[in-house]
Amino acid sequence: MQLLEQRILQNGNVLGENILKVDSFLTHQVDYQLMKEMGKVLADAYRDKGITKVVTIEASGIAPAIYVAESLEVPMIFAKKHKNITMTEGILTAEVYSFTKQVTSTVSIASKFLNENDHVLIVDDFLANGQAAKGLIEIIQQAGASIAGVGIVIEKSFQDGRQLIEDLDVPVSSLARIEKFENGQVVFKEADL
Amino acid sequence: MQLLEQRILQNGNVLGENILKVDSFLTHQVDYQLMKEMGKVLADAYRDKGITKVVTIEASGIAPAIYVAESLEVPMIFAKKHKNITMTEGILTAEVYSFTKQVTSTVSIASKFLNENDHVLIVDDFLANGQAAKGLIEIIQQAGASIAGVGIVIEKSFQDGRQLIEDLDVPVSSLARIEKFENGQVVFKEADL
Numbered sequence: 001m002q003l004l005e006q007r008i009l010q011n012g013n014v015l016g017e018n019i020l021k022v023d024s025f026l027t028h029q030v031d032y033q034l035m036k037e038m039g040k041v042l043a044d045a046y047r048d049k050g051i052t053k054v055v056t057i058e059a060s061g062i063a064p065a066i067y068v069a070e071s072l073e074v075p076m077i078f079a080k081k082h083k084n085i086t087m088t089e090g091i092l093t094a095e096v097y098s099f100t101k102q103v104t105s106t107v108s109i110a111s112k113f114l115n116e117n118d119h120v121l122i123v124d125d126f127l128a129n130g131q132a133a134k135g136l137i138e139i140i141q142q143a144g145a146s147i148a149g150v151g152i153v154i155e156k157s158f159q160d161g162r163q164l165i166e167d168l169d170v171p172v173s174s175l176a177r178i179e180k181f182e183n184g185q186v187v188f189k190e191a192d193l
Numbered sequence: 194m195q196l197l198e199q200r201i202l203q204n205g206n207v208l209g210e211n212i213l214k215v216d217s218f219l220t221h222q223v224d225y226q227l228m229k230e231m232g233k234v235l236a237d238a239y240r241d242k243g244i245t246k247v248v249t250i251e252a253s254g255i256a257p258a259i260y261v262a263e264s265l266e267v268p269m270i271f272a273k274k275h276k277n278i279t280m281t282e283g284i285l286t287a288e289v290y291s292f293t294k295q296v297t298s299t300v301s302i303a304s305k306f307l308n309e310n311d312h313v314l315i316v317d318d319f320l321a322n323g324q325a326a327k328g329l330i331e332i333i334q335q336a337g338a339s340i341a342g343v344g345i346v347i348e349k350s351f352q353d354g355r356q357l358i359e360d361l362d363v364p365v366s367s368l369a370r371i372e373k374f375e376n377g378q379v380v381f382k383e384a385d386l
Contacts, residue, residue, distance in 0.1 A: 032269060059271060113221070
């Protein structure tokens, strides 16, 4: 998606070896207009697939995911990273290791929100090692629901997340794919959308 | 807001003494259509106030806040509850105690996103003891920005959050105000919006 690539080049900051900071429009300050455009483009790719729910993970996935959900006219569910005393009913969980935060966390979704009639589109802001998406896939499969695909805002294609997810027979579509960082600059490969 | 009150009566669950669970449309599964309607109503109340930024706190505040931001055509910032290694630059912080989770956390916003020219609308899903909103007010004031008000989805009016915020000279507007829970049922008082 050209609009997103331009924005990454304009406002993204490459930190160290493999961190791209996009906190001015995606992960901390959020540009609703870009989110809305991205939501439409991701939704269009799955519009004829019979999606019943969009699933993401808190917190940076929520803004792009809600606009995908709006465009597809379905509910959005955000998986929780932290336990909450109001989550008392049956919950589905998966362990997710975050290389960024260097911690393993238990990601969960209340089981009542997913069942075997659901066909789910997963949406997330980043795909790097694929651990978060893999955790969401595990949870959705525990519920007996099927998965149409994983829609990603920014894919770090030099890490093995896409391979991991495609090996689970789940297709991946990314709005921007980063081939590498070169001299602190982002080099893209051709995106899916 | 009648639509929201109806939804709370229909889908909210009262747990114990003072917990209202609205995870089927707000805090876990999210109804984009309701969020969009709420966003418009909250935005309308502040449309002539010269708002430059909408500020919320991860994670449940993000969906309502992005639609307020969309309706006001300004960026949304979500404060972080957890430290992240990509947050390396100057950050503004406040301590926030969560009675729900029974932990104190450090809430933060990167200082580059707020300055003395900003006039901020705070949006959050719940107002109970007011600790989260108070933390956001402290951060925004540290940045030298001014605050137009706090826009709340569901206010527990039997707790002292509104008083705490109004004592800081910040106006509060709530879409739904809960006077009490009676026999497991929600009793509303007149909402602001």
